Amino acid sequence: MKFLVTGCAGFIGSHCVDRLLKDGHEVSGIDNFSTGRKQFLEDALTNSRFQLHEKDLADPRALDGVLKGEVDWVIHLAANADVREGLNHPQKDLRQNIEVTLNILEAMRKAGSRKIIFSSTGSVYGDTTVIPTPESCPFPRQTSLYGTSKLAAEGLLSSYAEGLGFTALIFRFVSILGERYTHGHVFDFVRQLKTNPDTLHVLGDGKQRKSYLEVEDCMEAIMQAMRYRWTKPVEILNLGTDEYVNVDQSIDVICKEMNVQPKRQYGGGDRGWPGDNPFIFLDCAKIRAIGWHPAQSIRESVQKTTRYLLENPWLFKERKTS
Amino acid sequence: MKFLVTGCAGFIGSHCVDRLLKDGHEVSGIDNFSTGRKQFLEDALTNSRFQLHEKDLADPRALDGVLKGEVDWVIHLAANADVREGLNHPQKDLRQNIEVTLNILEAMRKAGSRKIIFSSTGSVYGDTTVIPTPESCPFPRQTSLYGTSKLAAEGLLSSYAEGLGFTALIFRFVSILGERYTHGHVFDFVRQLKTNPDTLHVLGDGKQRKSYLEVEDCMEAIMQAMRYRWTKPVEILNLGTDEYVNVDQSIDVICKEMNVQPKRQYGGGDRGWPGDNPFIFLDCAKIRAIGWHPAQSIRESVQKTTRYLLENPWLFKERKTS
Numbered sequence: 001m002k003f004l005v006t007g008c009a010g011f012i013g014s015h016c017v018d019r020l021l022k023d024g025h026e027v028s029g030i031d032n033f034s035t036g037r038k039q040f041l042e043d044a045l046t047n048s049r050f051q052l053h054e055k056d057l058a059d060p061r062a063l064d065g066v067l068k069g070e071v072d073w074v075i076h077l078a079a080n081a082d083v084r085e086g087l088n089h090p091q092k093d094l095r096q097n098i099e100v101t102l103n104i105l106e107a108m109r110k111a112g113s114r115k116i117i118f119s120s121t122g123s124v125y126g127d128t129t130v131i132p133t134p135e136s137c138p139f140p141r142q143t144s145l146y147g148t149s150k151l152a153a154e155g156l157l158s159s160y161a162e163g164l165g166f167t168a169l170i171f172r173f174v175s176i177l178g179e180r181y182t183h184g185h186v187f188d189f190v191r192q193l194k195t196n197p198d199t200l201h202v203l204g205d206g207k208q209r210k211s212y213l214e215v216e217d218c219m220e221a222i223m224q225a226m227r228y229r230w231t232k233p234v235e236i237l238n239l240g241t242d243e244y245v246n247v248d249q250s251i252d253v254i255c256k257e258m259n260v261q262p263k264r265q266y267g268g269g270d271r272g273w274p275g276d277n278p279f280i281f282l283d284c285a286k287i288r289a290i291g292w293h294p295a296q297s298i299r300e301s302v303q304k305t306t307r308y309l310l311e312n313p314w315l316f317k318e319r320k321t322s
Numbered sequence: 323m324k325f326l327v328t329g330c331a332g333f334i335g336s337h338c339v340d341r342l343l344k345d346g347h348e349v350s351g352i353d354n355f356s357t358g359r360k361q362f363l364e365d366a367l368t369n370s371r372f373q374l375h376e377k378d379l380a381d382p383r384a385l386d387g388v389l390k391g392e393v394d395w396v397i398h399l400a401a402n403a404d405v406r407e408g409l410n411h412p413q414k415d416l417r418q419n420i421e422v423t424l425n426i427l428e429a430m431r432k433a434g435s436r437k438i439i440f441s442s443t444g445s446v447y448g449d450t451t452v453i454p455t456p457e458s459c460p461f462p463r464q465t466s467l468y469g470t471s472k473l474a475a476e477g478l479l480s481s482y483a484e485g486l487g488f489t490a491l492i493f494r495f496v497s498i499l500g501e502r503y504t505h506g507h508v509f510d511f512v513r514q515l516k517t518n519p520d521t522l523h524v525l526g527d528g529k530q531r532k533s534y535l536e537v538e539d540c541m542e543a544i545m546q547a548m549r550y551r552w553t554k555p556v557e558i559l560n561l562g563t564d565e566y567v568n569v570d571q572s573i574d575v576i577c578k579e580m581n582v583q584p585k586r587q588y589g590g591g592d593r594g595w596p597g598d599n600p601f602i603f604l605d606c607a608k609i610r611a612i613g614w615h616p617a618q619s620i621r622e623s624v625q626k627t628t629r630y631l632l633e634n635p636w637l638f639k640e641r642k643t644s
Contacts, residue, residue, distance in 0.1 A: 086485070087481070087482070091424070094420060094421065094424060098420065099416065102412055137460070138460065138461070139447075139457065139458055139461050140461065141480050142476070142477030142481055144484070144485075145481050147477065147481075148477025148481055149474070151473065151474065151477060152420065152470055152471070152473065154463075154464070155464030155467075155470030155473060156412075158448070158463050159408065159470055160409070162466070163408070163409045163466075163596035164596075234463060236463065274484055274486075275481060275484045275485050
């Protein structure tokens with residue numbers, strides 16, 4: 001099959017490209033390299049079945065010539081993934097998550113391409129108190145611009161399915177961990193501890209409970225869901241592990257791996273930042289019912305991610321931001 | 323108190339201005355007159371407590387100088403209200419409903435204004451099968467760009483409440499009827515029957531069940547909710563009547579009022595257009611619990627609206643669209 005992967009040079013995007021190529025597919029990838037890394041595509045770029053397009057999806061014409069109708073699935077992973085800084089640059093989620101998704105849907109409409117896989121987020125559950133949270137929990141209120149923008153993108157997909165015959169698989173991810181992971185709490189903690197192994201600043205009270213999923217398990221879930229014969233044009237699927245850890249437990253794993261014993265300084269409060277969800281734990285019965293289950297535990301993922309970061313110090317170097 | 327009303331020259335906006343002035347408040351209104359009508363502000367413009375700003379909220383600086391911090395409440399009614407044509411101009415909902423809302427929130431943030439009332443829609447309940455639909459129904463899937471854009475705007479408000487201390491009252495309206503009503507099914511039917519009283523084209527099968535609310539009842543609900551001492555910074559409130567009619571019943575009222583007996587030609591299917599909800603009926607227990615109840619029935623509203631349209635033929639004249 002032929003795929004187009006947006007955000008192909010990102011953490012999850014590059015894993016997606018590698019997995020599709022490994023499975024024998026043809027893959028076009030698009031990335032503006034605002035946060036993506038060419039190093040993540042090292043293997044892919046040596047493969048004749050991979051084609052890289054360095055373009056910015058904020059331009060409605062970015063997919064002209066890239067999407068020619070013969071693409072079986074668009075896997076849309078390009079996004080602003082920074083949930084924490086939302087209110088510091090309120091236009092960013094709107095532009096990069098809502099508008100870019102609309103640009104992709106319009107390009108697909110013109111090209112006659114109709115099948116799309118989308119990375120949404122557990123953050124769309126906002127202020128829900130139903131935990132573990134199923135896809136059908138009571139209509140929640142949004143608490144972050146990131147969650148709001150991903151929910152809006154979901155709505156765009158689902159409206160295009162309703163009115164124009166699109167097929168959409170929407171995955172609500174927990175935080176993803178693994179090799180090439182370049183932002184989030186493990187990254188922040190490892191960076192801090194490399195600079196100063198004696199003190200660790202922790203947002204919130206360290207008791208925030210979060211669920212994580214290893215990136216290869218995430219890819220396997222997407223591949224299985226793509227092969228499954230769903231009966232509805234739009235399927236929304238939670239994607240996470242059936243477990244959670246709190247921030248302190250996560251730090252324990254990182255510290256053991258780095259062989260450090262820092263004093264932990266807590267910012268205080270029950271959440272890391274305004275709009276943070278102090279407890280994210282998804283009910284993943286729906287995706288599990290098709291036979292998928294994660295192979296790696298959260299502790300294994302944190303460990304693997306920490307090791308990867310320690311082996312790749314270049315990732316901590318400051319980059320020019322676009 | 324001091325109010326800023328966006329979309330002040332629109333159907334609902336102009337009623338809001340009149341009501342606030344009648345209650346003795348000071349009102350600034352902003353409208354770009356893309357669909358608003360200066361005629362609707364005839365009374366308001368003679369009132370020294372009203373100030374009109376002819377500006378386009380698509381411009382992030384539109385509220386510079388208008389919102390100076392001394393505004394008690396912003397009532398944000400400006401919107402693209404055309405749910406049916408969403409996929410024919412997919413950028414419109416994004417620009418006019420999401421982006422404009424973000425512009426307003428940013429202007430409020432800068433000006434130190436923190437209280438906002440927002441007109442959302444029952445369309446955010448998308449594909450829900452829970453009817454009457456309460457605010458806490460299972461997380462629905464969106465079916466229209468209009469619903470998607472209003473839900474995104476709700477999320478923006480709610481994120482600003484979470485992170486920046488905003489207070490928001492979000493009303494999920496059913497369709498509103500009454501004087502100055504200028505789009506929607508009653509408008510379409512009256513226009514058709516004025517041209518040709520013998521034949522009426524009806525979208526769908528005429529059995530779509532919808533709930534409507536008279537605009538003065540809508541205003542009374544907003545005023546009562548504004549005075550009520552809510553305990554949470556964000557309150558979401560359904561706003562409708564405890565009844566519904568189907569399209570055929572609505573046509574019966576219009577035909578009786580116009581004294582015509584057209585042959586009805588149905589487009590067929592259970593919905594008027596892709597993404598239409600064949601049954602909209604909201605559970606309004608939450609707003610009723612604070613003491614509000616609608617004074618007018620749906621049939622009275624349809625009747626009143628029809629009479630108004632017949633008395634104001636100028637509304638059917640083609641306008642240059644922006």
